[in-house]
Amino acid sequence: MRSLSEIETAVKRASRAVGFSWGNSEEIGKSIRQLELFGLQGIKNLNQYYKDKTTKKFEDLNLINEKNEPSLEAYCPIILGISFLDQIKSVESYEIIKIKKIAYPVIFLSFLSRASEISGKKIHVIFDKNEILLNLNVNIYSNFFHQEFPNFSNEIEIKFLNNQDSFTESEWNSLYKLAENTFVEESDSLKQGAAGAGLTDND
Amino acid sequence: MKIELRDPNTIMKLSRLGSFHQSKLSFLRSFLSEFKDWDYKRDLFNLDHNGYGEAVYSFKKKDRVYSLVCFANEIDDQERSDRVIATKWDAAFTLHDGVPSRDDIERLKNEVPKQEVGRLSFKELTLSRANKSVRVFNHVVDSLSEGKQPDLELLSKVGYLYRTTAVYGSGKFGLADRFRIKNREEINGPFRLEMMLVYLVRQFTFDQVNHVAHHKNPKSAVKLDKQICKNLGIGNSTGLGMAPFIVNHPTLLNNWILTRETALKKIREIKDVKEKDRELFIDCIKKSLTNITSWNTDSEYQQKKIKSLLKNIKKFIDYIENSFDFKAEYPFNKIYLWLEKNVCEESIEYVVSIMMEPYNNITEPLVSNMSSDEDRYFNIPTNRTVNELQKIIENKYPNILDINFDQKESQQNFWFISKNKEEPRLADRFEEHGSELEQPLAIARDIKKLYEKLLSEKNNITIAQFLSSNSELRHVVRRAFIVEKFPYSEIQDNTIGKDIVPIDMLRLKLSFFGALKFDPRSDKWLRICMFQGAPLPTELKNYDDQWVYKSNN
Numbered sequence: 091m092r093s094l095s096e097i098e099t100a101v102k103r104a105s106r107a108v109g110f111s112w113g114n115s116e117e118i119g120k121s122i123r124q125l126e127l128f129g130l131q132g133i134k135n136l137n138q139y140y141k142d143k144t145t146k147k148f149e150d151l152n153l154i155n156e157k158n159e160p161s162l163e164a165y166c167p168i169i170l171g172i173s174f175l176d177q178i179k180s181v182e183s184y185e186i187i188k189i190k191k192i193a194y195p196v197i198f199l200s201f202l203s204r205a206s207e208i209s210g211k212k213i214h215v216i217f218d219k220n221e222i223l224l225n226l227n228v229n230i231y232s233n234f235f236h237q238e239f240p241n242f243s244n245e246i247e248i249k250f251l252n253n254q255d256s257f258t259e260s261e262w263n264s265l266y267k268l269a270e271n272t273f274v275e276e277s278d279s280l281k282q283g284a285a286g287a288g289l290t291d292n293d
Numbered sequence: 294m295k296i297e298l299r300d301p302n303t304i305m306k307l308s309r310l311g312s313f314h315q316s317k318l319s320f321l322r323s324f325l326s327e328f329k330d331w332d333y334k335r336d337l338f339n340l341d342h343n344g345y346g347e348a349v350y351s352f353k354k355k356d357r358v359y360s361l362v363c364f365a366n367e368i369d370d371q372e373r374s375d376r377v378i379a380t381k382w383d384a385a386f387t388l389h390d391g392v393p394s395r396d397d398i399e400r401l402k403n404e405v406p407k408q409e410v411g412r413l414s415f416k417e418l419t420l421s422r423a424n425k426s427v428r429v430f431n432h433v434v435d436s437l438s439e440g441k442q443p444d445l446e447l448l449s450k451v452g453y454l455y456r457t458t459a460v461y462g463s464g465k466f467g468l469a470d471r472f473r474i475k476n477r478e479e480i481n482g483p484f485r486l487e488m489m490l491v492y493l494v495r496q497f498t499f500d501q502v503n504h505v506a507h508h509k510n511p512k513s514a515v516k517l518d519k520q521i522c523k524n525l526g527i528g529n530s531t532g533l534g535m536a537p538f539i540v541n542h543p544t545l546l547n548n549w550i551l552t553r554e555t556a557l558k559k560i561r562e563i564k565d566v567k568e569k570d571r572e573l574f575i576d577c578i579k580k581s582l583t584n585i586t587s588w589n590t591d592s593e594y595q596q597k598k599i600k601s602l603l604k605n606i607k608k609f610i611d612y613i614e615n616s617f618d619f620k621a622e623y624p625f626n627k628i629y630l631w632l633e634k635n636v637c638e639e640s641i642e643y644v645v646s647i648m649m650e651p652y653n654n655i656t657e658p659l660v661s662n663m664s665s666d667e668d669r670y671f672n673i674p675t676n677r678t679v680n681e682l683q684k685i686i687e688n689k690y691p692n693i694l695d696i697n698f699d700q701k702e703s704q705q706n707f708w709f710i711s712k713n714k715e716e717p718r719l720a721d722r723f724e725e726h727g728s729e730l731e732q733p734l735a736i737a738r739d740i741k742k743l744y745e746k747l748l749s750e751k752n753n754i755t756i757a758q759f760l761s762s763n764s765e766l767r768h769v770v771r772r773a774f775i776v777e778k779f780p781y782s783e784i785q786d787n788t789i790g791k792d793i794v795p796i797d798m799l800r801l802k803l804s805f806f807g808a809l810k811f812d813p814r815s816d817k818w819l820r821i822c823m824f825q826g827a828p829l830p831t832e833l834k835n836y837d838d839q840w841v842y843k844s845n846n
Contacts, residue, residue: 091415094472095464103710112733113767120671152761172764176675176757208672 098123101136108140110168117172121200128203128230130196131239138241139167139194148193153177156184164193164242171201175208182209187248192217195246196239202248203227211253217246294623296561298554298780302692305550305785311797312598312639315841316646317656318553318663319807321823322841324488325833326657327479328352333830335500336392340365342508344501347398350493350830357479359418359486360389361493362398364406365501373424375458375530382408382422384455384497388490390416390469408459409714413467419490420468423455423498426528430454430502433517437506440513442521449524450589452810452822454498456528460487475666483545483663484806495527495824519829524844526825529808532818536798537708537717540734540784543772544665547779549805552659553645554781559655560648561626570651571619573839577650578610580842581643584809592813594794598639605640650839670778673771675757682756682773683747686740689776692785693737694744702791708734719795719817737787739769809841 102119106112118136125132142148148166151158154177158165170192174181181187192198195217206213207227215222218240222232255262276284303309315322331352340346348363365384372381385406389397397416404411408422429443429451436443462484464470480486499522507514539546585603590596612631613619621627625648632641649656686694696703707728711718722728733739743766750759760767776783787793796813803811808821826844828836837843 091467093415093464093467094470096467111765111767113769113771114764116671116768116771120668173761176673176760179676179757204672 094123097126125200135194135196154181157188159190164191167194167198171198175201175205178205178208182250189246192243194241195243212251214249214251217243296558298558301780302785307786307797309638310801312642313801313804314643314646315807317649320484321488321807323482323660324485329833340504344505358392362387362389362401363497383425385422387417388419390418415469417468418486419462421457421460423457425455426451433502434506438509438514440515442518452825453526453528458530462487481661491527496830526822529821531799534716535802536795537734543775543782544667544670544779547782548663548665550781552663556649556655557645564622566624573651577647577842588810590812595813601637602639605636670775677756679747679750679754679759680752685773685777686744690740693740698738704789705791706789708732733768735789743769
């Protein structure tokens with residue numbers, strides 16, 4: 091089994107070899123390492139993408155808007171991913187970001203996962219009827235575990251989820267009531283003597 | 294009194310970094326301190342009469358076991374090479390996580406002797422190989438088999454029976470990734486498992502030499518005297534492979550240097566020095582003279598440094614014995630200021646290291662700060678502005694900005710990775726081919742390039758906007774934001790200039806390992822000795838903390 095350290099180093103060098111700058115190659119190394127850590131096929135997809143890149147001219151998207159569509163070929167998932175990371179402060183203000191035609195979307199996902207951590211928000215992604223939840227770069231929840239990621243996506247929708255509870259107020263109150271059973275009801279003397287602070291604040 | 298930390302623009306120069314010496318903060322010493330309470334055991338010793346076969350040594354505490362698995366092999370003299378291009382070694386080693394099963398040992402027997410072309414698993418933590426100093430090893434075998442102890446003068450000249458030629462860890466060749474084990478308290482210090490491997494290998498070399506001598510002449514052979522064993526270490530040959538490490542791990546480098554600088558600052562801030570602390574300091578300085586006089590090297594470069602060191606340390610001893618009042622306030626600060634005025638860089642750093650000896654209370658808590666979770670600082674704050682980045686560079690790289698990279702000699706060299714061995718190398722840009730495949734280790738040049746580019750941009754544009762059309766500078770943009778927070782993360786020198794002495798980079802790292810007796814064999818590789826004078830594993834529970842200065846060699 092290859093270690094993650096080996097994966098990151100090999101990806102960085104290979105990315106430099108196909109023409110990315112050293113700084114971008116470092117980003118790619120980190121992202122593919124993360125995909126492999128999550129059990130997704132980073133190496134396989136990157137390898138295939140770099141092969142395709144020799145015959146196809148993928149488009150670079152340097153400035154991300156709410157709606158993005160390439161003029162001809164699909165977007166390069168790497169430049170798209172790095173741009174997304176770099177522009178995280180502006181893109182997170184969009185309600186939904188739509189991107190048409192992306193090559194090897196799983197590669198892009200690795201950058202989105204890191205973007206989720208940087209922004210501190212979960213990211214919900216829908217592409218070609220598949221749904222993925224990127225959870226602060228701690229994990230990726232998807233229904234792809236038993237199927238291959240496609241090497242092309244016609245459209246991706248990205249939504250930053252506001253941090254909100256997954257439970258109702260009454261469910262919380264019910265649980266909190268149980269937690270209160272570990273507390274002690276304070277008598278007057280306990281109220282006076284057990285806190286240790288706040289008794290002589292009129293100074 | 295409040296003492297400022299020393300200026301990174303002075304300390305992070307290569308000539309200063311290349312003058313660093315081991316100290317209480319060094320990894321081999323903090324390793325011994327951490328593992329002194331662990332149970333040491335030789336679990337397996339299955340060598341034939343010539344000393345070839347397998348052995349296993351372990352450290353155990355509660356449920357945690359680390360096992361060194363050793364494979365000693367027969368090789369021809371002409372196959373023995375310390376260079377990384379070698380394919381066979383006298384012995385090969387791996388540190389296994391836990392107790393290796395029979396199956397593990399069989400698997401490792403096939404893989405470990407192959408080193409870089411073998412495959413290890415997540416159950417292995419470090420990997421290494423070593424060659425005998427044949428002259429010394431054979432002499433010791435002959436002497437012991439005849440019932441005599443070996444010639445101490447010969448042993449003193451070399452200092453070890455074996456020298457390692459590489460020690461690998463952190464995920465190389467399938468070894469466990471650091472993240473799998475990073476939460477273990479006992480290894481919360483850099484290179485602790487690498488230090489364990491080398492330390493246990495040292496014991497294997499003593500056991501092997503005794504074993505071979507015994508089988509050569511069972512009736513009259515004696516064992517190598519324990520005191521002689523203690524005065525032997527493990528040699529190491531180190532080439533350029535180590536140099537890029539300190540460039541590629543900026544926050545880790547910062548934490549090593551910052552820890553050392555913090556210790557020095559705290560010692561200089563001590564108002565009254567206790568008599569016992571003063572005596573210990575002076576005792577270590579005096580005893581350390583043996584380390585200098587027994588420091589052998591053929592390198593003229595190092596001989597000059599040693600000569601100057603010896604002269605300066607004698608001058609310093611004369612000063613503290615005859616002209617200095619230790620009862621004055623802040624004596625270590627006064628000593629430091631005297632050193633800055635009167636002795637060479639090598640001597641300043643030598644005494645700085647020894648200043649730490651009496652102060653476990655200062656150094657011990659600092660050791661845990663010497664690791665780094667580098668991923669935490671990887672992301673670039675792209676919402677910041679070009680103006681801010683420009684200011685950071687002006688503040689943090691003032692000397693780098695003075696270098697004229699239009700001059701040929703300022704970019705005479707380039708770093709590359711050898712296709713044959715996948716190891717870093719340095720070559721003349723104008724004499725050799727391959728500079729188009731240069732590694733991103735010319736930080737000074739690229740920082741200056743970045744700065745010049747920033748000058749032509751509008752001040753208020755964001756780093757995200759800047760990077761969208763300047764991706765070739767991304768690696769140094771990242772570094773500049775790192776150095777903003779970590780002042781000692783960057784070498785403040787030109788790593789591709791004509792006058793670069795690459796062994797300065799190696800020495801910096803090796804001093805933090807705890808190496809002694811740097812012996813440069815050229816400007817690109819050197820030999821060192823580790824654990825010379827260190828307690829044997831059976832003595833760890835109660836050992837002299839200042840063993841470094843009490844070796845007889």
